[in-house]
Amino acid sequence: xxxxxxxxxxxxxxxxxxxxxxxxxxxxxxxxxxxxxxxxxxxxxxxxxxxxxxxxxxxxxxxxxxxxxxxxxxxxxxxxxxxxxxxxxxxxxxxxxxxxxxxxxxxxxxxxxxxxxxxxxxxxxxxxxxxxxxxxxxxxxxxxxxxxxxxxxxxxxxxxxxxxxxxxxxxxxxxxxxxxxxxxxxxxxxxxxxxxxxxxxxxxxxxxxxxxxx
Amino acid sequence: xxxxxxxxxxxxxxxxxxxxxxxxxxxxxxxxxxxxxxxxxxxxxxxxxxxxxxxxxxxxxxxxxxxxxxxxxxxxxxxxxxxxxxxxxxxxxxxxxxxxxxxxxxxxxxxxxxxxxxxxxxxxxxxxxxxxxxxxxxxxxxxxxxxxxxxxxxxxxxxxxxxxxxxxxxxxxxxxxxxxxxxxxxxxxxxxxxxxxxxxxxxxxxxxxxxxxx
DNA sequence: CGCTTTCGCTACGAGTCGTAGCGTAATGCC
DNA sequence: GGCATTACGCTACGACTCGTAGCGAAAGCG
Numbered sequence: 001x002x003x004x005x006x007x008x009x010x011x012x013x014x015x016x017x018x019x020x021x022x023x024x025x026x027x028x029x030x031x032x033x034x035x036x037x038x039x040x041x042x043x044x045x046x047x048x049x050x051x052x053x054x055x056x057x058x059x060x061x062x063x064x065x066x067x068x069x070x071x072x073x074x075x076x077x078x079x080x081x082x083x084x085x086x087x088x089x090x091x092x093x094x095x096x097x098x099x100x101x102x103x104x105x106x107x108x109x110x111x112x113x114x115x116x117x118x119x120x121x122x123x124x125x126x127x128x129x130x131x132x133x134x135x136x137x138x139x140x141x142x143x144x145x146x147x148x149x150x151x152x153x154x155x156x157x158x159x160x161x162x163x164x165x166x167x168x169x170x171x172x173x174x175x176x177x178x179x180x181x182x183x184x185x186x187x188x189x190x191x192x193x194x195x196x197x198x199x200x201x202x203x204x205x206x207x208x209x210x211x212x213x214x
Numbered sequence: 215x216x217x218x219x220x221x222x223x224x225x226x227x228x229x230x231x232x233x234x235x236x237x238x239x240x241x242x243x244x245x246x247x248x249x250x251x252x253x254x255x256x257x258x259x260x261x262x263x264x265x266x267x268x269x270x271x272x273x274x275x276x277x278x279x280x281x282x283x284x285x286x287x288x289x290x291x292x293x294x295x296x297x298x299x300x301x302x303x304x305x306x307x308x309x310x311x312x313x314x315x316x317x318x319x320x321x322x323x324x325x326x327x328x329x330x331x332x333x334x335x336x337x338x339x340x341x342x343x344x345x346x347x348x349x350x351x352x353x354x355x356x357x358x359x360x361x362x363x364x365x366x367x368x369x370x371x372x373x374x375x376x377x378x379x380x381x382x383x384x385x386x387x388x389x390x391x392x393x394x395x396x397x398x399x400x401x402x403x404x405x406x407x408x409x410x411x412x413x414x415x416x417x418x419x420x421x422x423x424x425x426x427x428x
Numbered sequence: 429c430g431c432t433t434t435c436g437c438t439a440c441g442a443g444t445c446g447t448a449g450c451g452t453a454a455t456g457c458c
Numbered sequence: 459g460g461c462a463t464t465a466c467g468c469t470a471c472g473a474c475t476c477g478t479a480g481c482g483a484a485a486g487c488g
Contacts, residue, residue: 203421
């Protein structure tokens with residue numbers, strides 16, 4: 001896990017150090033501005049005012065709006081944890097509900113999709129999103145899978161490449177379905193929905209473990 | 215199916231009619247600008263110049279950037295068709311590949327997610343997206359389902375509410391997975407991926423048709 | 429104490445926004 | 459054909475945001 005400070009900031013450097021409090025205030029102000037204004041009407045000048053710092057300070061730490069919002073939204077995913085619920089089905093539901101809880105927040109809704117849209121034209125931004133958000137989600141899927149294998153609910157696979165492909169598929173299905181349900185269909189991914197989804201996914205995984213060639 | 219002209223435009227109205235050619239030129243210019251500049255750097259002035267119309271003309275027809283891009287992207291989905299491939303599995307793969315083909319275009323990538331992000335704070339915009347894009351995708355899912363029932367691959371369900379829930383779930387899973395694969399994971403949803411996904415989904419549907427209470 | 433870096437502040441040119449005003453072009457109705 | 463009505467191209471405008479530069483002061487470290 002890497003520290004998410006904007007630019008690398010070695011401790012042994014001379015001079016006045018950057019204020020960590022300013023970092024926190026700026027990111028909190030960014031989230032507040034996302035809630036009130038949304039992505040398109042969010043301006044860096046406004047964020048600076050809310051955070052009580054000068055606009056120039058903001059530009060010294062972040063390259064632009066995209067990077068700032070990625071970091072601000074990424075902090076929401078720090079709370080992602082996967083309690084062991086005892087069975088694969090319960091763990092999948094847990095992952096889905098965790099995703100849904102974060103995506104229910106307005107600052108996540110408007111911020112996350114906007115930076116993803118921007119990342120289609122900016123490889124560095126996509127990598128930043130992957131490191132600070134996507135991989136953190138994916139970790140839950142990997143953890144749930146490891147537990148299920150330990151319980152004997154899933155077979156220990158030997159083919160590493162095939163395993164990676166399956167993990168990627170599952171992750172895209174889980175995260176994609178929750179995002180689509182929440183943002184596009186505009187309905188909450190509540191417990192009922194998570195239950196139905198888990199049923200389908202679990203049944204799907206049970207059969208598709210072995211042969212893959214068409 | 216509704217006509218997608220910006221504002222309602224009755225034929226029996228006096229005065230000079232709006233140029234349909236201008237509409238087409240503006241939407242094409244919008245897509246071209248999306249490809250070259252992306253969402254955030256796209257300006258209405260630039261679009262007007264590309265289309266060969268005055269900026270004021272553009273503002274007379276669309277309320278803003280959001281609405282314009284929705285219409286421009288929606289035209290990409292006009293080509294959505296679902297050829298009967300003879301089996302449910304093949305039809306699902308067909309839907310997935312159709313979605314993937316459209317999302318592979320840069321104008322769809324950057325434009326679609328951006329307006330979805332904006333729609334989280336604008337109910338009218340969400341409705342516009344639903345009418346001109348989402349429902350058009352959903353139609354394919356409904357069509358595939360109807361065919362499968364005609365073939366006897368899926369049971370004829372009687373509970374309308376339960377059926378609607380299932381349809382919604384399937385749609386969120388299919389569309390969400392393709393979108394997430396393409397935009398977030400950043401990999402193409404090619405035939406191999408579609409094959410694996412179809413296998414999982416089909417297996418999942420086979421079991422989850424009956425009981426849903428948990 | 430000196431060196432270094434950050435910080436707050438002000439100011440700036442450049443660019444975009446969305447609108448208003450005007451004269452002209454294109455249609456329907458009489 | 460003449461008239462009313464609407465769309466169009468063009469120009470100009472104030473307001474706003476952008477990202478940067480320059481300055482003096484503050485806060486660390488040796």
